Amino acid sequence: MHNQFDLLKTKRFLPFFCTQFLGAFNDNVFKQSLIILLAFNAATMTTLNPTILTNLCAGLFILPFFLFSATAGQLADKYEKTFLIKIIKGCEIAIMLIAAIGFHFQQLALLLLALFLMGTHSTAFGPIKYAILPQTLTKNELVGGNALVETGTSLAILLGSMLGGFLIAIKPDGRELVSWTVLAIAALGFLSSWQIPRAESANKDLKINWNPITETWRNIQFIRQNRTVLLSILGISWFWFYGATFLTQIPSYTKQVLGGDEHVVTFLLTIFSVGIGIGSLLCEKLSDKRVELGLVPFGSIGLTCFGVDLYFATHGLQPEATSTFWVFIDNPIHYRVIFDLFGIGLFGGFYIVPLYALVQTRSEASHRARTIAGNNIINAFFMVCSALMAVILLSLLKFTISDLFLTTAILSAIVSLYIYSVVPEFFMRFLVWIFLSLFYKIKKTNLQHIPDEGACILVCNHVSFYDALILSAAIRRPPRFVMYHTIFKTPILSFIFRTAKAIPIAPAKEDPALLEQAYADIAQALKDGEIVCIFPEGRITDNGEMYPFKNGIMRMIETTPVPVIPIALRGMWGSISSRKDGAAFSKLPRRLRSPVEVHVGNAVMPTDVTPELLQSRVQTLRGDWR
Template sequence: MSQFSLLGKRRFAPFFWTQALGAFNDNAFRNAMVMLVAFQMALPDSQVSLYTNLAPALFILPYFLFSATAGQLAEKFEKTRIIRYVKLFEIAAMAIAAIGFHTHHISLLLLVLFLMGVHSTVFGPIKYSILPQALERSELVGGNALVETGTQLAMLIGMIVGNSLMLIEGYGTLAASLTTIAIAVAGYLVCRAIPSAPATAPELRFNWNPLSETWRVLKLTHEDRAVFNAVLGISWFWFFGTVMIAQLPNYTRHVLGGDGSVNTLVLTLFSLGTGIGSLLCEKLSRKRVEIGLVPMGAFGLTVFAIDLYFARPAVAAGASLTWHAFLAVPGAWRAAMDLTLIGAFAGFYVVPLFAFVQSRAPRERLSRIIAGNNIVNALLICIASGFGIGLTAMGLDTPTIFLVTGLVNIAVAVYIFTLVPEFMMRFMTWVLVNTLYRVRVDGLANVPDEGAAVVVCNHVSFMDPLILMACVRRPMRFVMYYKIFNIPVLNFIFRTARAIPIAGRNEDPALMEKAFEAIDAALAGGEVVCIFPEGGLTRDGSIQAFRPGIDRILARRQVPVVPLALRGMWGSIFSRRDGMLRRARLPRRFWSRIELVGGAAYPGGAANAAVLEARVSELRGDKA
């Protein structure tokens, strides 16, 4: 089922349109205000500069002041009711904005900007914590991709509409006022269709002190190292985007030689790229939370930010080209491609990170963790503004700022991926499996989303654990022969995935006993453990007899057992079809078409080696 089918479901569609309309109104109002102040009020340049620099600070200030409180609200109370109050608040803010537009009262408009920052601050923790309540785990990536795409496009359209409305001669302020109020009312009406989203921590003791609660929320966000580093990754995305987007007006004028229409084109390419990258995440990740896309996204951001430095369209100094005249200039399409691909790789980067936080963080803490994420985001956005101003003060031109930002991105990515090797492990797994195989999956929903379980599968090649790791949505602890566990390069992946090495009783009885203890401890902790009961790779393509180790595991702890079967692996790269010498030459089936199928889970008391061997054989059929 495509992610777009969510747009036809009541549990997602009203929320999607509510947040999109809110993002539209934020940007329509802000850009209408900038157009009014900068172009229609005949203010001196010093005042225009003051107001345009003060505006972003006023919008971001509520994130520091109220994010922690907003996180508590989203945990303690039913979320749909809060959304309705937020939307009523937006209607009131836009009514005040209408007065400010009509009277040209700048202080009143700046107050509204602050109020819209409060609106976004309160809505933020709900925006991302409501998705895991409304969507299945397999829909999280697609849902986040749609939200990210909708937000980007709504922001872009809002900017264009806000600018355009103020250009209507004689009626600009009236048009901007009526439009923003109408959109706010539409957002309220749509939000009334959002299904109930119960409180996840109704017993939470509310702390009204924003300083102490902010500190508590940040500590809560920091508790899970992987989640906190995902938050750092999301915040870096905002840093990178803030630096890049802030330079686009000067880049448009001085490097691309374009007028306002080229600036709109540049923003459109960036937004469309982000939307395309976000939507592709579901297909590339096969509907699982695939953080392996994050390093790929980081790599792409650096590559195309650096290439943007070298992409210099051949425009005359002082030119002011329209968008279609610009596209006819030699080198223009290279710059356009770079901007689009920076957006696309930004989508690859940020969508899996949001889905990872939503899937990894405890449900009763998620809203507060999202609030902590928003605080860190706001801090990085402020630092990004200072970073861009500092580089400009040092005399760097816009392309050089792009170059420096791309190079700094390498250092930040290496730092994050070193702290949490799971990101690189997932990336290497994703690349290896998608390079060597074309995988079709079926029945993997039988692996439970929560609770302990054992997964059993036939064993055909050295790549089997990686294939299962790449295809099964839930993280699994693999039990594998210690010599496979120690294969160079793959060892990094197996260690990071906390695989459990095992040896035969005659090889290393101590290691075997240690493995069984680790298996039981993992099951006791509610994890999924995957074993290959044949005890080694098949040498003739047929399924070998299942060894009694599975019976020993189930005798000690009766948990559900899910049978899986790999089809089409025999004769693929790293299988033993032609003996060990096969590894010394190029494989016949490099991009092999294979299948991974699953059957219904057996209760622990109903499963044994013989029953599971028969079921895995049945699932595999004659597709060795």
């Protein structure tokens, strides 16, 4: 795949994308139509207060996520996923038929029942939606696939809300138009689901636990066993908290703070959604098609900064009268608001796509759908907390909406700092990503020679102090680097090396105990199926040429026989971290975005490994470019 949009040309992705897009689109056509119908015609249908009705609708839609997510996750793990999708989309037609009858006869009970059932529909589809992607996409397509799904969902929410609001407002046939529209969309979704290729069961022997309470608890306990996945899910849930806070308040914010009309509301929601879409799509380019955790802190910084700036953009602003769209656009004061909302969406895309991809890749395949189901439950809980916080701050503490946005942005910084302090891998990857994005342009050749699973040893020439950083950025699976203990202790870099679980080593004459511990750690890493990367020269070159490979590789192979893969690092000689023309770091960078190549060779079987053979292979891969 040249880029993520090529996925839309494939049968293994396009039918699924269309099915999930149409489902989200239909959700929002129906919900927005119902909300506007209740806002203007509630008195003819019920004696309930419109505010209570609005909160009741929100609660009915989100309630199934608490009740049925655990069961939906089990079903998605146990059964073939395409079969389940067909059933779910068939049920959507029946649900929309109930909604159509409710709209035609203005029966509130039927409309609320349809709303609850659509929440159930989304609950059932959610675990399949994210669990199916790792089965149908390759690892270098996963970020792009998630980006397209997030972009499609954002656009479906926006377009569905706009269409629902437009149709229901048409007099006198608005309700009938909505009815036929949601039925037609449901039928299209059902037809597209039949084109999705099979996605086999992940755990056919799973015994379903139909008790949602005990299964939900079991699900969360399982997620807690993988700390990285747990904190990634908490990060995703925080995004839904943050996004729900802003999206819910934008209509009131537009009216009370900006003085805009309903067209301005639609425009600002469009800006927000487009920002998320663009941010999601840029993730593949910025991460070079890998799950780049460095984008998560980058995204959280943007969420905080643009959220805070949105407060100052309108602080003290007193709208004199309701503005139409063109009056709003004509006022330069509002440009900063538009820019901030776009920025929040953009960096939200940077933040959420890698987290979803991380959950998919780090969770066990046999439990992936149940992990996604647990994620949906926690997401729903955070969204409820978002609504409660808004009620407390706005109603009880008399905060303005701008104050609420500022509070949410500051909380975002606190939550992010907590996550990065507990899992420093996020911040480590951020430092590496920023540094390498500024100073190097890395070309990767034959990365497919490094297996996606299983233990192996990588051997590479040693040119500079940054060699491990370059390799860690290029190789999709995180390697365990074996490095000289003085380099391991280099200021600032030591944080990155420790977080990446590098293994310090020393010669026997310097620290025999550390040497033995290093060999023990290497053997354990290989037994655990990890990649270990070594620099067999044992030193950084000071003349640009390779030094003889040492015999340590033979001891590693004798203890744990695994394939050995030669790698040549090309282009680092002459960089500020190399020893060309004097000590490392004693000269200025030659230029930004210097070209570097990581060239991977064919694996050498353990029975054939010798230091001389490996050096010859690396020398050939390196060629004349040092």
